[in-house]
Amino acid sequence: MSVMCGYCNQPAALVRGPAVYPHRPDLRGLQFHICRPCGAWIGCERGTTNPLGTLANAELRRARMDAHAAFDPSWKGNKRRRGERYAWLAERLGIPRAACHIGHFDLAMCRRVVDVCLIDAVRGVH
Template sequence: MKHKEKPQILKCPYCGRTAVLRKASDIYEKALDEYLYVCSGYPECNSYVGVHSGTFRSKGTLANGDLRHKRIEAHRIFDSIWKHKIMTKQNAYRWMQDIFSLTTDQAHIGLFSEYRCDCLILECRKVLENNHITFV
């Protein structure tokens, strides 16, 4: 990875420790050429977040297992809206911004709480049902 930027300084929202940049393969136990910000209290504190490829920019906030799974679920159903061509990807993000009164910077599932993920999942289900698409 070629970087001119410095790693971010992120604090764990669960235990307050500083996150450290680690290879994803240290956590996932498979050969991945990706990085994560991992709570320095890992594995006792199981919070981490992915990093955008080729950068030190986090994909959101550190999350424990429950929140990571909720964000994955929210992303899957949200992405199905534009993948089924109900809206373009850009319009789907604008729709998300509108229903939650978010700025462009705030409209990232990687920043969402479990509650906001649940709300997004509910709204996405409505859109899919209105378009006669069943999401499993």
């Protein structure tokens, strides 16, 4: 599978954890796709070379982490509820459930995730 960078249109290289996280021995066995020319990267599903989303630069990685931080507490620890919450999020974002994957979101969509989750929290809806 060839992964292309959406920033510079160059092919990404498949690397092991130390290439991305040299200070994290717990990630040594994981694989990542990295665009060497621009530094964008994405992790792979455990035990595969399948990317978890699209390549992301530092700004987009931070936005995706913020989106997960806002959204994940609503389902963490309850796998059954996870699907329900992703369906809720997709509805709130006005996108199909199949397209609701934070690893594929751009900056604007990540910010929308944070906003809808904050509104949900303020309203006390869980």
